[in-house]
Amino acid sequence: EAQVTQNPRYLITVTGKKLTVTCSQNMNHEYMSWYRQDPGLGLRQIYYSMNVEVTDKGDVPEGYKVSRKEKRNFPLILESPSPNQTSLYFCASSWGQYTDTQYFGPGTRLTVL
């Protein structure tokens, strides 16, 4: 089954404790992206990747890092989480940056205390 998976689905952590949210897709997509969803703000892009070893900032990259060492994986790293990073995070992928349809993962709900 074609899908985008994220882990963990739920995470409660404390300020300053480094964490990684994993994202994996099994569709051989070139393009991957991370979004955060906040009430009243919709979804905003954090980072995106056009292919292996090619990443760039989205609209709200501060406090986040990403890497793309393999085509299928695109982890989101929070080196020193803060409470304002409490949010619902979505990973998405598509065949290429010009491809219209993006496939979304189920989401990771992160709470930073």
Place this chain on the structure above:
Amino acid sequence: GNSVTQMEGPVTLSEEAFLTINCTYTATGYPSLFWYVQYPGEGLQLLLKATKADDKGSNKGFEATYRKETTSFHLEKGSVQVSDSAVYFCALKGGSGGSNYKLTFGKGTLLTVNP
């Protein structure tokens, strides 16, 4: 830059009622337009799309027409069901001044359909 404005919810309807969720956009050129749906506890799914002016996207009884003259892409369904209860997002990508690297989303509209 690009932006999307959609009607604020929540919207509550009875089963079989007519649904309209308004969406207008700001962008130059010819962006692609989308409606995504998010069911409770799930990620977003593409509902329908239109890539050029006057195109009509349709899926699962939902329709939206790309109106460049009014910069709108309103979502409609003639008879909603309880299973349509979800959050609906209008989005765009591309255009002359926009990026093909991301979707720009509206804030979402929560639809609740009562039996």
